[in-house]
Amino acid sequence: MKVQSMRNARRKDILSGYLFILPGLIGFSLFVGYPLIVSIYYSMTEWSGFNTPKYIGFENFNYLFNEDPTFYPSLKSTFLYVITSVPLLLICGLLLALLLNKQVKGIRIFRTLFYLPVVLPTVAVITLWGFVYNPQFGLANQVLGWIGLPSSDWLSGEHSALFSLIVMSLWGVGGTMIIFLGGLQSVPKDLYEASEVDGASSWRKFWSITLPMITPILFLQFIIGLIASFQIFEQAQILTDGGPGFATYFLNFSIYKSAFNENDFGYAIAKVWVLFFIVMAFTVVSYRFANRHVYYENED
Amino acid sequence: MPLSVFLRYTLQVLGSITMIYPVLWMLTIALKPNDEVFKIPPEFLPSDFLWSNFIDATTKISFWPIFLNTSIITVAATIGAVVSSILIGYGISRINFPGRNFFFYIFLGSQMLPGMVSLVPTFVLFKSIGWYNTWYPLIVPAFLGNPFFIFLARQFFRGIPKSYDEAAKIDGAGHWKILWKVIVPMCMPMVVTMVIFQFRGSWNDYLGPLIYLGDKEMWTLSLAIKGYMGGMEYGSSWNLFMAADLIYMMPMLLLFFFAQKYFMQGLGSLNSAGIK
Numbered sequence: 001m002k003v004q005s006m007r008n009a010r011r012k013d014i015l016s017g018y019l020f021i022l023p024g025l026i027g028f029s030l031f032v033g034y035p036l037i038v039s040i041y042y043s044m045t046e047w048s049g050f051n052t053p054k055y056i057g058f059e060n061f062n063y064l065f066n067e068d069p070t071f072y073p074s075l076k077s078t079f080l081y082v083i084t085s086v087p088l089l090l091i092c093g094l095l096l097a098l099l100l101n102k103q104v105k106g107i108r109i110f111r112t113l114f115y116l117p118v119v120l121p122t123v124a125v126i127t128l129w130g131f132v133y134n135p136q137f138g139l140a141n142q143v144l145g146w147i148g149l150p151s152s153d154w155l156s157g158e159h160s161a162l163f164s165l166i167v168m169s170l171w172g173v174g175g176t177m178i179i180f181l182g183g184l185q186s187v188p189k190d191l192y193e194a195s196e197v198d199g200a201s202s203w204r205k206f207w208s209i210t211l212p213m214i215t216p217i218l219f220l221q222f223i224i225g226l227i228a229s230f231q232i233f234e235q236a237q238i239l240t241d242g243g244p245g246f247a248t249y250f251l252n253f254s255i256y257k258s259a260f261n262e263n264d265f266g267y268a269i270a271k272v273w274v275l276f277f278i279v280m281a282f283t284v285v286s287y288r289f290a291n292r293h294v295y296y297e298n299e300d
Numbered sequence: 301m302p303l304s305v306f307l308r309y310t311l312q313v314l315g316s317i318t319m320i321y322p323v324l325w326m327l328t329i330a331l332k333p334n335d336e337v338f339k340i341p342p343e344f345l346p347s348d349f350l351w352s353n354f355i356d357a358t359t360k361i362s363f364w365p366i367f368l369n370t371s372i373i374t375v376a377a378t379i380g381a382v383v384s385s386i387l388i389g390y391g392i393s394r395i396n397f398p399g400r401n402f403f404f405y406i407f408l409g410s411q412m413l414p415g416m417v418s419l420v421p422t423f424v425l426f427k428s429i430g431w432y433n434t435w436y437p438l439i440v441p442a443f444l445g446n447p448f449f450i451f452l453a454r455q456f457f458r459g460i461p462k463s464y465d466e467a468a469k470i471d472g473a474g475h476w477k478i479l480w481k482v483i484v485p486m487c488m489p490m491v492v493t494m495v496i497f498q499f500r501g502s503w504n505d506y507l508g509p510l511i512y513l514g515d516k517e518m519w520t521l522s523l524a525i526k527g528y529m530g531g532m533e534y535g536s537s538w539n540l541f542m543a544a545d546l547i548y549m550m551p552m553l554l555l556f557f558f559a560q561k562y563f564m565q566g567l568g569s570l571n572s573a574g575i576k
Contacts, residue, residue, distance in 0.1 A: 013395055016475050020391025021400075023384040024407055027444025032410040035421035042421065049424055099311055112560065113316035116323070119556040119563065121504040123522040124549045127529045128326055131538065137338055139325045171319070231414055234506055238526050252416060259420050260511055272416045279414060 039269045047266035049259070060270035073246030074254045080162055081232055081250065085169045086225040090218065093176025098206075100177065101184050111181070115174035126238045129168045130155070133239075140164075155240055161247040165235050176221060183217035184210065215294040223286060230279050251275050330354070330542035337538045350539070357543035361533045363524075367547070370520040373438050374502040380443035381498040382491060388445045389453020390479045394465060404454060411447035415507070423511055437512045438505065438520075442498070449494050456490045457483060493562050496555060503551060521548045 018025075043060060045053035064071050100111050117125065132139045133154035141151040154164045191209050200208070211218075233252045236242050242249035242257070252275060259268035325344075329337055330353055332346040358364060388407070392400045426437045460483060468478045484491065506522040513519055519527075525548050527533070534540040556563055 014397040017391050017395040017397030017400060020395060020475070021388045021403055023443060024388040024391075024403070024445040024450065027384075027441065028406060028410055030425070030444070031418050031422055031441060032413060034425075035418035036413075038421050039417060049420075049427075096315070099308065099315070102308065104305070104308070110312045110316050113320050115563070116556070117319060119500070119552050120323075120549050121522065121552055123504070123506050123525050124545050127525055127541075127545060128322060130529055131329075131542075132322055132325070137340075137342070137538075139322060142342060171322070174319070227412070227414070231416065237510075238506075238529070255416055259423075265420055265424070269420055272414070272420070276414055276417055283412075 039272065042266055043270040043273050045266040048263045049265040050263070053266060056266075060267050061274075063267070064270060064274065070246060070249060070254060074242075074249045074251050077162060077247060077249055078230065078232070078251045081166065081248075082226065082229045085166045085229050086222065088166065088170060089173055089176050089225055090221060092170060092173045093221070094180050094214075094218070096173060096177040097180035097184055101181060111178070115178055117171045118175040118178075122234055123238065125171070126168075126235055129164075129171075130239050133164055156244060158244045158247050161240055161244060165232075165239075165248060168235065169229070176225075179217060179221060180214065183214040187213040212295050215290075219286070219290045219294045223283060226282055226286070227279055230275065230282070251278075326542050326546065329538055330546055332539050334537050334539045353539050353543045354547065357534070357540040358547060360540070361528075363544060363547075365517070366519050366521055366524045369435075369518065370503060370522075373435050373520060374499055376435075376439045377442035377502040378495055378498040380439060381446045381449060382494045384443050384445045385449030385494065386453055386479070386484060386491075388450050389457055390475070390483065392450070393454045393457040394462075394478075394483070395475060404450070407445065407447050407450050419507070419511070426512070432512060433514045433518060434512075435518070438502070438508050442502070446494075446498065448497070452490060452494065453487075456487045460486060489562070492559060496559055496562055499555065500552065 042053055044055060044057055046056050046059070047053035096114060100107060100114065135141060135151065135153055135156065138154070140154055144151055152160050155161050187210060191213070192205060195205055195209060231252045232250050233256060236248045236250050236253040237256065240248040242253055251271065255268050255271045255275065258264045258271060328344060328346055331349045331351065332353075333348065333350055336343065336346060358367075392404045422437075426432065431437050464482050464486075465478050468482050473481065504522065505520070506526070509520045509523045513523060516524075525545055528541055528544060534544070
């Protein structure tokens with residue numbers, strides 16, 4: 001009797017378990033599983049999104065790598081953006097966190113002010129910067145004027161557009177800062193005390209204690225930043241339309257263009273896969289590197 | 301005051317002024333008469349604080365209906381994401397069934413996928429069932445769980461001793477009752493964090509509305525604000541645009557000031573320690 005009722009209870013648990021996670025199962029199938037599978041096929045088709053996809057083998061990839069005049073410029077601008085904005089965000093975020101780590105009067109207000117831009121809606125921020133970068137009446141050229149520098153074309157200059165977007169991305173450094181701040185505060189205090197007994201300078205303490213101890217957070221931030229900045233899109237769509245020239249024609253933006261402006265869905269999905277593999281490759285290489293250089297406390 | 305402390309303060313003050321300056325600049329423009337915006341050399345403060353700009357910006361064009369659209373979508377998606385993620389989190393952390401860890405990692409892993417991978421197939425799917433130009437694509441997916449929230453719920457729920465469930469079970473409560481009457485009330489900070497994150501996500505969302513909403517009547521604020529920039533609505537009235545943009549920011553600012561500690565902690569939850 002008892003075994004029977006236990007078996008029933010177990011069966012009931014399995015049933016209710018799956019019932020509870022049912023929304024997730026549906027969501028995963030619809031928005032991850034299904035798109036992943038069909039988009040492998042779609043990447044090998046010519047397809048406007050309205051007609052039936054026509055199988056063309058690797059023609060999309062062939063065109064992308066060998067003929068499309070926009071592909072390599074878009075790769076270039078994407079890489080330039082990623083390799084400058086990600087390290088800059090990490091370095092500035094860490095420096096800010098170090099600056100705001102001491103418990104002094106008013107520290108909360110400073111932290112709040114640094115964090116404030118992060119809470120503003122993306123589009124509100126991007127449009128605001130559109131005005132900031134206005135060559136005639138914008139704030140950016142005003143500031144250059146104050147410090148005696150010649151004014152710039154900002155977003156409308158072929159050589160300054162990407163730089164302008166990077167400066168803009170740094171306005172969100174508060175997000176990185178807050179995570180580093182948490183990391184800094186979780187470094188055990190006794191390590192610092194011990195090193196003080198040994199007479200270590202603050203410089204030495206930073207390089208020998210702080211930095212090694214926060215490598216896991218540094219690494220996590222690096223990966224998150226990498227994935228996010230490879231997918232930069234809104235800035236180009238709202239402010240520059242990929243221009244001037246191909247200066248801000250980011251890969252993700254070109255995917256959007258192919259799909260929703262040119263109705264070339266098959267080709268867009270082929271590009272999605274290329275972007276996906278680039279991101280994956282970077283992530284895997286970083287993990288390899290991290291295994292050797294990131295210090296995890298509970299490992300030993 | 302020692303030099304190092306003085307230096308630290310100076311850097312903090314200068315840095316935070318730099319960070320906040322674009323918003324102040326925006327606010328002063330929103331309050332100026334429009335011709336003063338284009339004065340050379342520019343003056344920081346308006347000669348006359350025109351608070352009426354905020355009224356003009358929102359009544360001359362159909363602004364409030366779009367504000368309402370955004371609010372409806374945001375509230376609906378927030379309810380959906382929080383409730384469904386709590387359900388899923390409960391399932392994989394407190395009901396013992398085969399495969400629960402497998403599915404947890406599946407859900408978590410799906411967050412790694414770049415959004416664009418699923419965007420096009422999902423778009424075609426929604427379009428084929430007639431959901432183009434409706435709010436469904438922006439609301440319904442939220443009801444199917446959010447990977448980050450599922451992760452959060454699992455973390456919180458696993459920290460609660462099983463004895464609570466067993467005590468409730470003896471009183472005759474089922475899983476549904478245990479979850480909502482026992483577990484969730486103990487995890488209110490988690491719920492608040494989820495609400496804030498989803499509210500923010502939906503309020504800020506641009507790509508979703510961009511590809512799904514065609515008619516202006518259906519638009520959300522993110523689309524509208526982008527349209528107003530250099531659009532016909534405000535013409536060259538920078539002051540009105542800035543006023544509208546500030547109103548778009550306002551719910552986020554209010555949320556931030558009232559729930560600051562959740563913002564800071566929630567993002568800090570990537571590492572176990574909170575920020576002191």
